Amino acid sequence: MIFLTSLQYILQYLPTLVVICLTGAIVYRLYLHPLAHIPGPRLAAATDLYGFYFNVISGGGGRFFLQIEKLHQKYGPVVRIAPNEIHLSDPENYDRIYHIGAKYYKCPKFYGCFGLDSCTFCTWDSELHRVRRAALNPRFSRKSVLELEGVVQSKVQKLCQKVADMLHTNKPVDLHHGFRAISIDVITDYAFDNCYDLLDKAGFGLEFFSMIDAILPTFWIFYQWPLLQSVAMNIPAWLAKLTNKHIASHLKLQQDCREQVMNVRATIDEGKPPTRITIFHQLLRADAAEGHVVPSAEELVEEASGVVAASSETTGNALTFATYNVLANKRIHAKLTEELKESFPNPSSTLDFVTLEKLPYLNAVIKESLRLSFGIIGRLPRVTPSGDVLNGYIIPPGTTVGMSSWLMHRNEDAFPEPDKFDPGRWLDPESAKLLEKYLVPFSRGSRQCIGIPLAYCEIYVALGTFFRQFENLEIYNTSPEDLAYVDYFAATHPFDARKFHVVLKKS
Numbered sequence: 151m152i153f154l155t156s157l158q159y160i161l162q163y164l165p166t167l168v169v170i171c172l173t174g175a176i177v178y179r180l181y182l183h184p185l186a187h188i189p190g191p192r193l194a195a196a197t198d199l200y201g202f203y204f205n206v207i208s209g210g211g212g213r214f215f216l217q218i219e220k221l222h223q224k225y226g227p228v229v230r231i232a233p234n235e236i237h238l239s240d241p242e243n244y245d246r247i248y249h250i251g252a253k254y255y256k257c258p259k260f261y262g263c264f265g266l267d268s269c270t271f272c273t274w275d276s277e278l279h280r281v282r283r284a285a286l287n288p289r290f291s292r293k294s295v296l297e298l299e300g301v302v303q304s305k306v307q308k309l310c311q312k313v314a315d316m317l318h319t320n321k322p323v324d325l326h327h328g329f330r331a332i333s334i335d336v337i338t339d340y341a342f343d344n345c346y347d348l349l350d351k352a353g354f355g356l357e358f359f360s361m362i363d364a365i366l367p368t369f370w371i372f373y374q375w376p377l378l379q380s381v382a383m384n385i386p387a388w389l390a391k392l393t394n395k396h397i398a399s400h401l402k403l404q405q406d407c408r409e410q411v412m413n414v415r416a417t418i419d420e421g422k423p424p425t426r427i428t429i430f431h432q433l434l435r436a437d438a439a440e441g442h443v444v445p446s447a448e449e450l451v452e453e454a455s456g457v458v459a460a461s462s463e464t465t466g467n468a469l470t471f472a473t474y475n476v477l478a479n480k481r482i483h484a485k486l487t488e489e490l491k492e493s494f495p496n497p498s499s500t501l502d503f504v505t506l507e508k509l510p511y512l513n514a515v516i517k518e519s520l521r522l523s524f525g526i527i528g529r530l531p532r533v534t535p536s537g538d539v540l541n542g543y544i545i546p547p548g549t550t551v552g553m554s555s556w557l558m559h560r561n562e563d564a565f566p567e568p569d570k571f572d573p574g575r576w577l578d579p580e581s582a583k584l585l586e587k588y589l590v591p592f593s594r595g596s597r598q599c600i601g602i603p604l605a606y607c608e609i610y611v612a613l614g615t616f617f618r619q620f621e622n623l624e625i626y627n628t629s630p631e632d633l634a635y636v637d638y639f640a641a642t643h644p645f646d647a648r649k650f651h652v653v654l655k656k657s
């Protein structure tokens with residue numbers, strides 16, 4: 151009886167209590183918080199829902215990075231974008247936050263919402279990351295990439311053959327998915343020795359990419375409500391299939407990776423010699439790196455999922471953007487084709503990576519494409535453990551600080567007319583060296599992309615081979631607006647945008 155009366159009493163005053171607590175939190179964040187002196191909108195200082203609005207609701211979502219750009223125009227180089235987070239636009243700060251030995255570490259809340267705590271990409275603890283990355287590094291070194299260049303060459307040749315066949319039937323060819331299929335086929339063959347063969351599937355793996363598209367929007371929802379993420383990832387697959395396609399897609403991707411891991415483990419247990427040392431063979435070795443702990447099967451699944459997720463849209467965006475812009479500009483197209491013809495007179499020869507890398511115009515096209523294609527477009531949040539002073543503002547310990555390639559690559563001082571695709575910016579070696587400082591597609595420092603040599607190999611070989619083999623293509627029914635970006639950590643085109651297609655030029 152007494153219990154019931156107390157409960158009634160609590161319930162009666164609960165709404166008032168909630169209002170008092172919320173008001174207290176908002177007043178604290180606005181006036182007493184250690185970031186209260188940082189400029190920015192009051193709403194962003196008061197609640198994380200400000201970012202949530204732009205990333206989930208406004209204009210279809212994935213657009214907070216555009217709002218952040220506007221905030222910098224209004225408030226200057228340091229802006230408070232959330233109660234405990236600031237964003238920076240001054241390029242001078244980049245090497246301070248993202249460099250080898252930087253004390254800044256990956257924001258656990260942000261990287262936690264991938265649900266892949268055991269993978270190198272999401273590991274926030276710097277020491278643990280150092281060990282995990284050291285174990286993985288040898289498989290992604292330039293030496294390894296050169297040894298396995300054949301994997302890249304074979305996928306590129308396969309795509310070109312399929313494109314040629316489709317063009318003869320006068321059907322528009324979907325290069326958006328074709329280029330993404332190369333990336334996934336390369337990484338699953340290269341790293342797991344178990345190719346997904348998306349290039350052989352209908353629509354170049356349309357089903358697989360629809361699954362990825364279904365996963366992407368959950369990112370910002372899980373960021374806002376991390377508890378939802380653990381609940382979602384633990385529901386049975388059959389229930390997810392019935393109730394939510396986004397969660398079902400997450401679970402399916404993990405299941406695919408689980409099968410990959412089980413296959414490798416089975417061959418190791420049977421004592422079969424591997425046809426290739428995969429990342430799993432590498433990670434299952436106790437001596438893979440000093441301090442390395444052999445991961446469990448589930449941890450390997452997370453590592454595999456992380457690697458697959460990191461390589462699809464990123465390389466795919468660079469290839470799509472480069473090809474679209476070269477085809478859109480006759481002068482650029484002619485110059486590139488001429489250079490390729492000079493070095494490789496036979497159009498059906500193998501265009502090797504090392505020779506392609508030395509071609510100045512191709513090099514400039516690729517740099518300009520990486521500048522404007524944005525594998526990861528939004529902020530890369532890091533936490534400062536001991537505080538800092540940035541652009542004259544005192545930043546307290548524990549603050550999350552972020553910068554983005556979107557703002558670095560479109561800095562008008564470095565890149566006049568920043569939205570114009572102009573490979574000419576990179577042709578003079580002296581000024582190109584100065585511009586490199588602003589080019590950060592792979593980020594920098596100890597957390598920079600591990601796949602840089604592989605990504606470059608794919609991009610050089612795919613673009614070189616493609617433009618050497620096809621001289622008579624034109625863009626089909628795709629406008630620059632279709633190649634705009636939205637941010638779901640991976641940069642992707644709006645889901646309702648038309649996908650990049652090409653047809654044979656009408657003579």
Ligand code: HEM
Pocket residue numbers: 270271272283290337456457460461464465468524525526530591592593596597598599600601602604605
């Ligand atoms: C054009 C292509 C690519 C771009 C633009 C790109 C971009 C990036 C960026 C910006 C990061 C840092 C992310 C962060 O700080 O949160 C990163 C990390 C990473 N990338 Fe890539 N990436 C590309 C291709 C690849 C490929 C092909 C792989 C396959 C192995 C890959 C695997 C990874 C991994 C594992 C990390 C985490 C590294 C770590 O934390 O130590 N990436 N990438």
